[in-house]
Amino acid sequence: MQPxxxxxxxxxxxxxxxxxxxxxxxxxxxxxxAIVGPNGGGKTTLLxxxxxxxxxxxxxxxxxxxxxxxTRGRLGYVPQQVQFDPQFPVNALDVVLMGRVxxxxxxxxxxxxxxxxxxxxxxxxxxxxxxxSFAELSGxxxxxxxxxxxxxxxxxxxxxxxxxxxxxxxxxxxxxxxxHQLEARLTLVIVSHNVNVVMAHVNxxxxxxxxxxxxxIEEVTTSTLQAAYGDGRTVIQHDEHRHVNDAAEELRAAHRxxxxxxxxxxxxxxxxx
Amino acid sequence: xxxxxxHVSQYVFLQYALLASLLASVACGIxxxxxxxxxxxxxxxxxxxxxxxxxxxxxxxQTVHGVQWFTPLLGATLAALxxxxxxxxxxxxxxxxEDTVLSAVWAIGMAIxxxxxxxxxxxxxxxxxxxxxxxxxxxxxxxxxxxLLNLVVLVATVLFYNxxxxxxxxxxxxxxxGVRVQLYTTFLLVLTALTVVLLVQVVGIVMVxxxxxxxxxxxxxxxxxxxxxxxxxxxLSVCFTxxxxxxxxxxxxxxxxxxxxxxGVAYLLVLLGKFAHRKLRAxxxxxxxxxxxxxxx
Numbered sequence: 129m130q131p132x133x134x135x136x137x138x139x140x141x142x143x144x145x146x147x148x149x150x151x152x153x154x155x156x157x158x159x160x161x162a163i164v165g166p167n168g169g170g171k172t173t174l175l176x177x178x179x180x181x182x183x184x185x186x187x188x189x190x191x192x193x194x195x196x197x198x199t200r201g202r203l204g205y206v207p208q209q210v211q212f213d214p215q216f217p218v219n220a221l222d223v224v225l226m227g228r229v230x231x232x233x234x235x236x237x238x239x240x241x242x243x244x245x246x247x248x249x250x251x252x253x254x255x256x257x258x259x260x261s262f263a264e265l266s267g268x269x270x271x272x273x274x275x276x277x278x279x280x281x282x283x284x285x286x287x288x289x290x291x292x293x294x295x296x297x298x299x300x301x302x303x304x305x306x307x308h309q310l311e312a313r314l315t316l317v318i319v320s321h322n323v324n325v326v327m328a329h330v331n332x333x334x335x336x337x338x339x340x341x342x343x344x345i346e347e348v349t350t351s352t353l354q355a356a357y358g359d360g361r362t363v364i365q366h367d368e369h370r371h372v373n374d375a376a377e378e379l380r381a382a383h384r385x386x387x388x389x390x391x392x393x394x395x396x397x398x399x400x401x
Numbered sequence: 402x403x404x405x406x407x408h409v410s411q412y413v414f415l416q417y418a419l420l421a422s423l424l425a426s427v428a429c430g431i432x433x434x435x436x437x438x439x440x441x442x443x444x445x446x447x448x449x450x451x452x453x454x455x456x457x458x459x460x461x462x463q464t465v466h467g468v469q470w471f472t473p474l475l476g477a478t479l480a481a482l483x484x485x486x487x488x489x490x491x492x493x494x495x496x497x498x499e500d501t502v503l504s505a506v507w508a509i510g511m512a513i514x515x516x517x518x519x520x521x522x523x524x525x526x527x528x529x530x531x532x533x534x535x536x537x538x539x540x541x542x543x544x545x546x547x548x549l550l551n552l553v554v555l556v557a558t559v560l561f562y563n564x565x566x567x568x569x570x571x572x573x574x575x576x577x578x579g580v581r582v583q584l585y586t587t588f589l590l591v592l593t594a595l596t597v598v599l600l601v602q603v604v605g606i607v608m609v610x611x612x613x614x615x616x617x618x619x620x621x622x623x624x625x626x627x628x629x630x631x632x633x634x635x636x637l638s639v640c641f642t643x644x645x646x647x648x649x650x651x652x653x654x655x656x657x658x659x660x661x662x663x664x665g666v667a668y669l670l671v672l673l674g675k676f677a678h679r680k681l682r683a684x685x686x687x688x689x690x691x692x693x694x695x696x697x698x
Contacts, residue, residue, distance in 0.1 A: 179577060201579035212571055216438055217627050226567045230579040234560040261625045281578070 130193055131156050132285055132315055133178055138187035140173055147173045150187070151340040157284070160311050162326040163319045165336035171319045172208075174336055175289055178317075179205055201230050204278025208290040210270070212262075220257040220265065220273045224248055227281035241280075248280035249273075252306060268299030275306070285315040292322065304329060405650040417544055418536045418656070422642035424547045425603045425612075428554045430635025432596035433617035434627060435589055439569050442614050444590065447503040448484045449597045449609040451510025455480025456531050457517030464521050473531070474543055477601060478550075481594035484510060489587040534605030534657035536646065543602060550595045557592055558631075565589060566627055603642060604657035615664035616641060622671050637667065 133155040140148040147170040155161055163171050176182045177189050180196030191199040204227070224245040225237050232238075237245075249255050252272040257265060265273065271291060278286055291307075292300040307316060307329050320326040327333060333348050335341045409415045436445050459476025462468040484506050491502045518528055530538060558565070567575040568585045576582050600609045620633035645660030 181573070181576070200577055203577075205577050207574075210571055210574070213438070213440070215621065216570055217621055217625050217630050218566070218570055219626055222566065222626065223570075225563075226570070226574065226578065229563050229567045229575070232563065236559070236562060 129156055132159075132192060133317070134188075134190045134193075135174075135177070136188045136190075138177060138184045138189060140170075140177060140182060140184050147338065148177075148184075148336075148340070149338050151336075153334060153340055153342065155285075155315060155317060157315055158311075159332065160316045160330040161318070161332045161334060162323075162330040163317065163334045163336055164321070164323045164326065167321070169337040171336050172289055174334075174340070175205075175287055175317070175319055178287065179203065201281075202283060202285065204281055204283030204286045206271070206274045206278055206286065206288040206291055208293050209267070210274065214263040216263065218262050220249070220254065220260055220262055220269075221245060223262050223273050224276045224280050227277035227279070244282070245276070245280045248276040251279055251309075252276045253302065266299075267294035268296065268303070271295060271299075271303065272306075275303075279310075283314070285317070286310065287317045287319075289319045290321065291318065292320070292325075300325075402647050402651070405647040408650070414537055414539075415650075417539045417541070418646055419643065420544055421536055421539050421547060421602055422646055423639060424544070424551050425599045426638035426642055427635055428551050428596040428599050429612055429638040430616060430620075430633075431558050431631050432554060432592050433613045433638070434620070434631045434634050435565060435569060436593060437614050437617040437621060438627060438630070439589075441593070442610055443500070443503050444488060445593055445597055445613050446610045447488065447507040447510075448481050448594050449601060449606050450507045451484040452477040452480050452598065452601055452606055453514030453531060454510040454512075454517070455483075455514075457514035457521070461517040461521045464523070472542070474546055474598070474602070478546070478595070478598050480510065481598050482591060485590040485594035486587075489590045493583050493586065530605070531601070532605050532607050533655060534601065534603055534608065536603050536656050539602060547599050547602065550599050554592055554596060557588065561585065561588065562628070569627075604660055608657055608661045611661045611664060612638070612641075615661070615668050619664070619668045619671050622675055637664075641667065 131154040133153070135151055135153040138148060138151045139146065151174065153174075163174060165171050173182065177184055178191065178196060180189070180191075180200050189196055192202060196203075225241060227248070228237065228241045228244060231241065246255070246258075249258060252275050254269065254272045254276055257269055257273060262270065262273065271294065275286075275288075275291070292303055295303065304325065307318070310316065311329065316330070318326055318330065323333075327345060327348060331345050333343045333345060335343065405415070409419060436442060455476035455478070456473040457476075458480075459471045459473045462471050463473075488502060488506060491497050492499050495502075564575075564580055564585050565588075567578065567580055568582055568589070572582050572586075575585075596613065597609055600612050604612045616637040617630060617634040619637055620630045624630055624633055641664040642660050645663045646656050648654075648663070649656045649659035
């Protein structure tokens with residue numbers, strides 16, 4: 129089976145500072161891969177190499193067997209945050225429709241584009257955002273609009289860079305619920321610092337800290353993480369998705385003013401990060 | 402105002418001026434919106450000042466060498482396109498600081514224009530009309546060229562609106578979606594150059610930045626989508642150009658300056674209105690909070 133994404137012996141450096149050293153990685157269809165590692169370890173650089181936004185100093189990167197500059201349109205990418213002019217006159221639907229911009233050489237979006245964008249917004253539970261100015265959305269709402277944009281493009285591969293970095297706990301749970309829904313039909317590559325939470329949603333973990341070490345999820349232990357991070361991190365086992373969903377339900381209940389008997393600050397994921 | 406309305410039906414030069422105002426407004430509303438949302442006002446400024454080089458060269462060739470077909474408007478169009486291509490090439494591929502490139506194009510264009518003007522006998526009196534515009538002196542051929550340039554801007558905007566929107570919003574996002582960012586950025590520069598040529602006829606080289614940006618900046622305070630900004634900006638441009646022309650006619654004021662003053666006043670009023678609206682809303686919210694019953698513990 130041909131890998132969707134393949135890195136062979138990739139080295140990359142910013143000037144003389146080598147960030148990635150002889151990295152090999154293969155991502156296959158329906159894979160769910162988490163890229164984890166310490167800050168400055170090269171996670172985002174790895175993602176940008178896959179997208180063809182950076183060129184390796186050595187080695188090759190291919191997407192669907194071709195250089196990423198040719199095939200990256202087939203990848204859906206959700207950045208950590210979009211640096212944009214807050215006064216730019218654009219609403220959420222406009223941003224989602226941008227996912228389909230390459231489908232027409234000339235002319236305006238057609239009915240099929242609008243239907244796909246509307247459906248993508250529904251998938252991320254964001255129909256109510258449709259006509260709201262993108263600049264006025266919260267971090268979590270923007271993140272959902274950007275995921276909708278990637279979905280509207282009709283992609284089979286979703287690459288996400290710290291998708292929950294700028295959102296509150298409740299929104300984080302909602303995003304992970306969404307990834308759980310998407311994992312049956314999409315290949316997911318998630319860059320995350322939140323190791324314990326993201327592990328509940330993937331089948332492989334790539335520990336990146338200048339080099340990349342790939343582990344099947346069942347082999348990830350405290351010692352593998354400590355080797356990657358070089359600190360005292362520990363693995364907290366989650367019971368698949370039930371754990372985070374329960375936590376989300378508790379928080380929703382707390383928002384409704386119902387006493388749950390748990391202190392949310394004691395939540396293991398909160399402690400971990 | 403009444404005298405203007407009366408004279409429009411009688412004098413061809415006023416009818417031409419009115420038509421030129423309408424033609425300029427469409428391009429101004431559309432391309433001005435792109436310039437404002439991309440924060441590229443100084444690119445328009447550099448191109449507009451570079452026009453003096455083309456106008457001066459054309460008039461020199463007409464007067465000294467008898468090349469009658471090479472009109473100042475044609476010279477301006479050529480100079481604008483060359484300036485846009487230079488700015489595009491140097492900023493996209495040359496890895497130079499954009500402000501340095503713009504300053505160079507701005508000053509060198511003007512310097513070439515002044516040199517040609519100095520070499521052209523009996524020409525210096527026209528300099529003021531190029532710098533500050535003279536919409537009442539337009540010929541029929543100028544209007545045809547303006548109509549053609551307008552058509553190019555309109556067709557390009559309809560055909561490539563989606564591409565331009567994503568490139569203006571976020572270049573990297575556009576690149577990831579397979580859009581050829583450099584191509585569309587250069588195309589937008591060319592459209593800006595053509596629009597500047599149109600507007601120079603109305604307000605002159607010095608004030609073209611104001612006419613290109615003030616209607617779009619005013620519109621962007623009031624609506625929240627680029628397409629809506631373009632439509633409102635076009636409507637405002639029509640109001641400012643026609644209004645300025647009418648207001649300036651009877652007292653014999655320069656039309657270009659009056660148009661810009663009108664646009665400037667409207668922009669300031671909208672800013673003040675928005676400021677007052679924000680203050681009133683904040684006060685109303687405070688009043689609601691103060692009058693709300695205390696929550697029971």
